[in-house]
Amino acid sequence: MTAEPYQPVYSGLGPPPLPRYRTRPVSLRDHIIAAGRHQGRAVTWRKGSRAAMSSHFVLLRVRLAGRRPKPAADGTIPLTWLIAQWPDGETEPVKYWISNLPETIPAKDLIRLAKSRWRIEHDYRELKAALGLDHFEGRSFTGWHRHVTLVTAAHLFLTEERTHPKAPARA
Numbered sequence: 001m002t003a004e005p006y007q008p009v010y011s012g013l014g015p016p017p018l019p020r021y022r023t024r025p026v027s028l029r030d031h032i033i034a035a036g037r038h039q040g041r042a043v044t045w046r047k048g049s050r051a052a053m054s055s056h057f058v059l060l061r062v063r064l065a066g067r068r069p070k071p072a073a074d075g076t077i078p079l080t081w082l083i084a085q086w087p088d089g090e091t092e093p094v095k096y097w098i099s100n101l102p103e104t105i106p107a108k109d110l111i112r113l114a115k116s117r118w119r120i121e122h123d124y125r126e127l128k129a130a131l132g133l134d135h136f137e138g139r140s141f142t143g144w145h146r147h148v149t150l151v152t153a154a155h156l157f158l159t160e161e162r163t164h165p166k167a168p169a170r171a
Contacts, residue, residue, distance in 0.1 A: 003023045003063045003077070004021075004023075005019035005020065005021060005075075005076045005077075006020050006021065007019050007020075008020060019075045021063070021065075021077070025065035026065075028062075028082055028084075028096050028098075029092065029093070029096075031060055031062055031082060032060070032082070032084040032086070032092075032093050032096075033092060035058055035060055036058075037056070037058065037086050039058050039060075040056050040058035040059070040084075040086055041056070042054055042055070042056050042057075043055070043056075043057050043107055043108055043111050044108070045108060045111045045112040045115050046112060053115075055086075055087050056085070056086050056087055056088060057083060057085055057086065057107070057111055058083075058086055058093065059081060059082070059083055059084075059107055060081070060082045060084075061079040061080070061081060061082070062079065062081075063077040063078070063079055063080070064077065064098065065077075079103070080098055080099060080100050081097075081098065081099040081100070081101060081110060082096070082097075082098060083096065083097040083098075083099065083110065083111065083114050084096050084097075099113070101113070123159075126158075127152075127155055130158075131151045131154050131155055132151060133148070133151045135147075136148075
């Protein structure tokens, strides 16, 4: 199921034609199922509070299809990563990610970045609920910019306090 570009012949009139793809688009699920679970590998992406967090992942390079794929300057659709988490005991993958990171990135780093979404959502929720990111009611860009800057600085302070242990107290 490879989608290789086909270059139509240029007739000499008008702009040169862009590359085309003769294969029909295939769903992400079908790509992974066709590759099979055996194409994947077990990856540990971080240490959890109780044990290392690991699962089975299938990694493929695919060309995205859809309503408006973003072609490169030469008209070809670039290859992107398709990541599927396929845990033991499951009949098919349970989670999917698409990434445009370089082909040379190690699998562990690619999966660690895909799994970091929880941390981003947690920080965004903290920015809104605890620090008031969504409380701005001004009308100017300058006011909004100042508000966001102060909220970001407060978030940085809280993150630094959370990640660095306190200095020992005097006895």
